[in-house]
Amino acid sequence: MKLSASIFALLAVATFSSVDAAPAVSTDPAVKTLTIPLTGNPSYQRNATSAVLKARGKYNRFINSASTFANTGTVPMIDYLYDVEYYGTVKVGTPAQSLKLDFDTGSADLWFASTLCTNCGSTQTKFDSTKSSTYVSSTKTWSISYGDGSSASGVVGFDTVNLGGLSITGQGIELAKKEATAFQTGPIDGLLGLAFDSIITATGVKTPVDNLISQGLITSPVFGVYLGKQTTDAVGEYVFGGYNSNHINGTLTTVPVDNSDGFWSITASAATAGTTTTTTSLGAIEGILDTGTTLMIFTNTIATKVAKAYGATDNYDGTYTIKCDTSSFAPLTFTINGAKFTIPPADLIYYRGSTCIASFAYANLPFAIFGDAFLKSHYVIFNQAVPNVQIALSK
Incomplete structure (x- = not known):
């Protein structure tokens, strides 16, 4: 999204360290969960104004003028840009292509840069559907617009999405063909939404959590979220199918x-x-x-x-x-x-x-x-x- 120049640039260096998650010992082997730890990015730059603009954009349509860990997978999460924005590596396709996605409970789309994109950022990893043997195309399209003029759009396909070792088959994925300048900079390749499917821009597509549940990859329809602090360990995690009582x-x-x-x-x-x-x-x-x-x-x-x-x-x-x-x-x-x-x-x-x-x-x-x-x-x-x-x- 566009960044306002109305406030001076705010720069700070966060001193983070990456550590391994320490899940609790399983007491119920029937419970399937996924653990995704979050780590901090030492090159992160702070900008409070852009954080406000991001929120305005996301919600623009409202503006008035102790779980256990069987079958767990671990994906490090790093904060970068827009203040504490966490993203993790998600694998898509067969063979797997690794993409860095922002995990977001305030939206529901799973979209990312692709080789179909005419203006995606040069540093972004672009998903190539022609190299995936499990990719299935569709006639569906998607388009996201934000209040500050930012946008992204493209086509919908279906493929295997691997979240830390749990493979979701036939997951709807949104391949960007165009994206605004704000999405072209920085290390983010796309976004993984964790809100409800009623706000997905591609109608009829299930969210990854929907599919984790329906495909029996997790046995409890929950996910636990812990965000680390710079002043403590700066490491967090997402646990799909349960939660980590250690936190x-x-x-x-x-x-x-x-x-x-x-x-x-x-x-x-x-x-x-x-x-x-x-x-x-x-x-x-x-x-x-x-x-x-x-x-x-x-x-x-x-x-x-x-x-x-x-x-x-x-x-x-x-x-x-x-x-x-x-x-x-x-x-x-x-x-x-x-x-x-x-x-x-x-x-x-x-x-x-x-x-x-x-x-x-x-x-x-x-x-x-x-x-x-x-x-x-x-x-x-x-x-x-x-x-x-x-x-x-x-x-």
Whole structure:
């Protein structure tokens, strides 16, 4: 997507290390799961404004003017660009072609660059369907458009998709023939959506999670998400078919999900922000759990209240400048189905430098987005069948 020049460039080097996942010992061999660890990228460049624009683009149509690990596969995930954006290597076709895909609970399409593309980036890996013996073509097409003018489009095919050792047969894949400039730069070859199939742009195509379930590759219709922090191990993982209790700190709280718009939408009955001496009530907040959005994004009205509570200054591009010293800050706290979940004071800062940028923002949306600023402190189990989520503090 296009990047705004309305705010100075924010650059930071993250010091991450890659470590192997340590799944729990299996107690039920009948349970099939897939574990995908996430690792950090040391060359990542921060830009808060582009993170807001990405969220605006994704949701533009709403803008008003303890599991076990049998048959597990491990795929390292790296964050790059657009703040904490995780992607992993997914193998497609026979023989397998490796593609780097962004895993995103805020969208549902599985698409990537292809040799059919007339303008895909020179550094992108392009899937070549003619080299796959299991590829099946179709007459279906797909097209994704974003509010800032970014877009991608192409044709739909079907092929084997291998997620860390689990082979999905006949998976619908969307081959890009054209993509906007923003998708051409950086290391991302495409995207793997983890939202509901009602928002796939190619109608009638199942999501990878749909097929993992229907093909019996996982025996529980859930996936657990843990995102690492730069200040801790900077390593996370996706577990398909279960969850990793090693990353759960405390009790899981079950939260109903409204998927009527195709998203993992939840409601916080109350929220507070402020300092250790003065707090502000924010009221109820409806929002989407979205691993593909960097910041905690509020409606404009609530964002104004949060900014005032922390003495932050509006940059008029969706972002806020905030004090670098958070010692007097109270956590940003959400009450969700009777339990309290927080964004710790230190995590209220997205970028630290001579000035600091807040990890909360606004994007002219009528709902909130619980992005990575919230998710990186919590473990979330997404249950597609109910649907609901279970949330706990992470460790």
